[in-house]
Amino acid sequence: MEYEVENDDAVVGIEVKAGTNIDADSFKHLKWFKANMTEGKSFNGIVLYSGEYPVPFGDGLWAIPTSALWCA
Numbered sequence: 707m708e709y710e711v712e713n714d715d716a717v718v719g720i721e722v723k724a725g726t727n728i729d730a731d732s733f734k735h736l737k738w739f740k741a742n743m744t745e746g747k748s749f750n751g752i753v754l755y756s757g758e759y760p761v762p763f764g765d766g767l768w769a770i771p772t773s774a775l776w777c778a
Contacts, residue, residue: 717744719751726756728769736767 711718719736736751750766754775761769 716748721753723755728755
């Protein structure tokens with residue numbers, strides 16, 4: 707499941723994964739989107755996953771636990 711949020715200057719791509727394990731391959735769709743659909747805009751990509759910890763994957767890409775959505 708993939709979503710995007712954008713304004714005139716920036717785009718955020720969000721992908722949701724059911725698994726607890728994330729690797730570089732988990733970002734292939736977001737990397738494609740960045741390379742082909744965000745010309746002239748900044749881009750951040752987020753993979754929401756069932757793991758426990760936020761993990762950076764370089765160049766504005768992050769794996770974020772779905773549980774973070776409910777943290778105050």
